[in-house]
Amino acid sequence: MKSVVLGGLAAMLLCGSALAQTTTLTVATVNNNDMVVMQRLSKQFEEQNPDIKLNWVVLEENTLRQRLTTDISTNGGQYDIMTIGMFEAPMWGERGWLVPFENVPAEYELDDVLQSVRDGLSFDGKLFALPFYAESQMTFYRKDLLEAKGVTMPERPTWKDIGDVGAKIHDPSNGVYGVCLRGKPGWGENVGQITPAANSYGARWFDEQWKAQLDTPQWKEALAMYVDLLNKYGPPGASSNGYNENLALFASGKCGIWVDATVSAGFLADPDQSTVIDKVGYAYPPYGKFDKGNHYLWAWSLAVPVSSKSPEAANKFIYWATSKDYIDLVAEETGWATVPPGTRRSTYANAEYIEAAPFAKITMDTIQSADVNGPTQEPVPYRGIGFVGIPEFQSIGTAVGQEFGAVIAGQKSVDDALKASQAIAQRAVDEAGYPKK
Incomplete structure (x- = not known):
């Protein structure tokens, strides 16, 4: 009997030792x-x-x-x-x-x-x-919708092309919206998508002396374009749609054009998760006036x-x-x-x-051509294309994202949002002591 008890005790100790070693x-x-x-x-x-x-x-x-x-x-x-x-x-x-x-x-x-x-x-x-x-970024579009309207998507579209094609295929009465873009506030959500678009219109967050540049004509043109696309051809509640929401909309057949992350292509090719496989076309990310910094x-x-x-x-x-x-x-x-x-x-x-993966070439091209150290037409003191590579940008981008979201929701004008964003950005870098010695 004693040996049985000892044997059981030994087994318990071994078990306890094994559990203790689990990380x-x-x-x-x-x-x-x-x-x-x-x-x-x-x-x-x-x-x-x-x-x-x-x-x-x-x-x-x-x-x-x-x-x-x-x-x-x-x-x-x-x-x-x-x-x-x-x-x-x-x-x-x-x-x-x-x-x-x-x-x-x-x-x-x-x-x-x-x-x-x-x-x-x-x-x-x-x-x-x-x-x-x-x-990086690419343009996803519904080949079947474009063919039905007799329009084509250029391999390297401009933002004007996105609007022109989106207008033709916008069909809200049948649950199809011409253009889906991120509107949800956040430095990695709407700001991360709007910034490359702004770069392509010649905009930048700061000049070389760390003076904020958000109240410039370049930013105004880019933000007005982006908001106009969503107002005219976007889905309801676009100001609440981030990456995952737009992915779900496109995968369920409710978006005609979607500009977003290249990684989405694999999801859209999965028959278990996408209703539009074999209907998706791929193009390079759109640009405004320049292709510099137009994709992150x-x-x-x-x-x-x-x-x-x-x-x-x-x-x-x-x-x-x-x-x-x-x-x-x-x-x-x-x-x-x-x-x-x-x-x-x-x-x-x-x-x-x-x-x-018919999207592989565009994915590789955009990843390899994205220049995080030279993201804009005019020189800047920061790295990053869809963001500014300084610690303060997380709070700057979050606050500016709220301003952009308010414009998309129709609560603010483009001018008022950019004026507020200018003040937010300038105050943050001033308080942080930029330019650093």
Whole structure:
């Protein structure tokens, strides 16, 4: 009897030891489709690594940014893995808030990751995040609707072309809206889309002396154009529609033209989630007067804050989720057209992907041609195309996004919103002491 008790006690101790050795990683990510897929497929990672458990915190984009910024700036330690982008990675890395990716395993094949993407996630030669997917912008349109009206979409459309074609196919009585664009306030929502459009009209946020430039004719022309498109040919409630809302509208057949992130192409090619597969045409992102800065570069990426108590386990998951093998896993699950795009050369050298993804060339061209260090016609003291790469821009962009949203909602005039935005931007950089000595 004594041996049985001792045997049971030993088993309990072994079990307790195993439980004690289990590492739980808290992963904060955005509620975009590719991340939802990552969460689902991560069960395979847990099966391969039974000593690691994943706790997922999936948030809407604006909320995610607020929570991550608060947590990392206060060394809160809530998250082991953060989903961030080219705005945060270099700045947070510079401040010592992120663990750099050094001594990356050879089997990861870091050189396979596009150089422009790595550069955007680095500071002073150190890489602070690994890209889950990278994106620029493109124009999506319904080939069937255009054909029915006898119109064509230019390969490289102007914003005037978008309006002209949108007017022809706008059919609200049948639930089809000519043009869908982001109106939802947020520096990564409406501001992130309106800024490249403004760049293409010759606008910029600041001049070389850090004087705000939002009350200029270039900004007025760009914002008026953008608002006019939504007022005339957009869906109801456009001021509340961000990326996910417009993706759902286009995928359900309610948008004729949509200008947004290249990553959307894979979702729209998935028959389980899109009703418009085989009906989608692809064109380059539109421009106003110049094609300089008319399309951004972004990479939703995974990073480890220095406050993580399990950085080695966090790295292990990040290497898995951003690997070539993960891309192959998604291809097996949902098809090559749906794999996370824009990160690896090998994806774009894969004949199966090229055959399945007619949007691949535009995606690669726009990612490689986006110049984050020279984003505007006139010189500027900042990096970034859809954003200004300074810490203060998160609050500036959020406040300006509210102004832009008010114009789209019909609550303010373009002039009044830009006047307020000018004051917001100038006050922020003055208080922060720009230009820095």
